[in-house]
Amino acid sequence: MGLFDLTGKVAIITGSSRGIGKAIAERFAEHGAKVVISSRKAGPCEEVAAELNAKHGEGTAIAVTANIAAKEELQRLVDETRKAFGKVDICVCNAASNPYYGPLAGIADDQFRKILDNNIISNHWLISMVAPEMRQRKDGSVIIISSIGGLRGNAIIGAYNISKAADFQLARNLAHEFGPDNVRVNCIAPGLIKTDFAKALWDDPDTLRRSTAGTPLRRIGEPDEIAGAAVYLASKAGSFMTGQAMVVDGGATS
Numbered sequence: 380m381g382l383f384d385l386t387g388k389v390a391i392i393t394g395s396s397r398g399i400g401k402a403i404a405e406r407f408a409e410h411g412a413k414v415v416i417s418s419r420k421a422g423p424c425e426e427v428a429a430e431l432n433a434k435h436g437e438g439t440a441i442a443v444t445a446n447i448a449a450k451e452e453l454q455r456l457v458d459e460t461r462k463a464f465g466k467v468d469i470c471v472c473n474a475a476s477n478p479y480y481g482p483l484a485g486i487a488d489d490q491f492r493k494i495l496d497n498n499i500i501s502n503h504w505l506i507s508m509v510a511p512e513m514r515q516r517k518d519g520s521v522i523i524i525s526s527i528g529g530l531r532g533n534a535i536i537g538a539y540n541i542s543k544a545a546d547f548q549l550a551r552n553l554a555h556e557f558g559p560d561n562v563r564v565n566c567i568a569p570g571l572i573k574t575d576f577a578k579a580l581w582d583d584p585d586t587l588r589r590s591t592a593g594t595p596l597r598r599i600g601e602p603d604e605i606a607g608a609a610v611y612l613a614s615k616a617g618s619f620m621t622g623q624a625m626v627v628d629g630g631a632t633s
Contacts, residue, residue, distance in 0.1 A: 396420065399574060406606040417444065472522070529542075529543030547566055547624050
């Protein structure tokens with residue numbers, strides 16, 4: 380079996396109808412995993428699942444809608460995954476939100492709570508739902524998509540960055556809790572990636588130039604360049620890595 384082989388593994392990936400989540404789902408399927416495509420809207424999820432089934436064989440992917448802010452919907456996501464595939468081996472917490480841009484002095488309480496709820500609490504919920512079976516099997520990988528924003532300050536997206544820094548600590552704590560049962564928990568910290576989520580930072584050529592000027596590679600990243608890191612963390616290749624934040628940012632934080 381190859382170091383990156385995911386044959387026989389089942390992966391839940393939130394926010395996987397587009398962007399980084401979709402790229403991870405595509406690469407997981409390519410490496411042999413069964414994947415569950417999930418986001419709030421059914422149509423885009425079903426389209427991605429259909430694409431993967433057409434490319435890799437029927438039964439490779441299913442679509443399950445879920446709003447990460449609703450605990451009961453996350454539980455249904457896990458239940459539907461088990462009904463279809465019998466288990467969960469890999470959990471990728473990718474979905475996140477950022478409804479506010481500006482200084483922390485101006486953020487409304489409900490905006491701050493939404494960021495913390497969606498980017499931290501919902502990850503805790505979903506991981507808590509899948510971890511018991513992983514720990515019982517003595518095998519599993521949890522991957523949280525954080526951000527380099529969690530490594531440094533910012534006057535515009537401070538609340539988002541606070542949530543992403545908390546994700547690093549969530550991974551570290553859970554690595555200690557789950558480690559004795561051979562369940563690994565890690566973060567990926569992307570830099571600027573060409574996704575709809577980050578469109579404001581790359582859509583305009585001048586903005587893109589400014590955003591990438593201090594990056595050694597002098598360019599924006601592609602979603603697929605995060606997918607490889609996820610395959611590593613989910614597979615045998617990453618079997619001795621836990622509690623870590625893997626930075627994939629073109630050198631921006633170097």
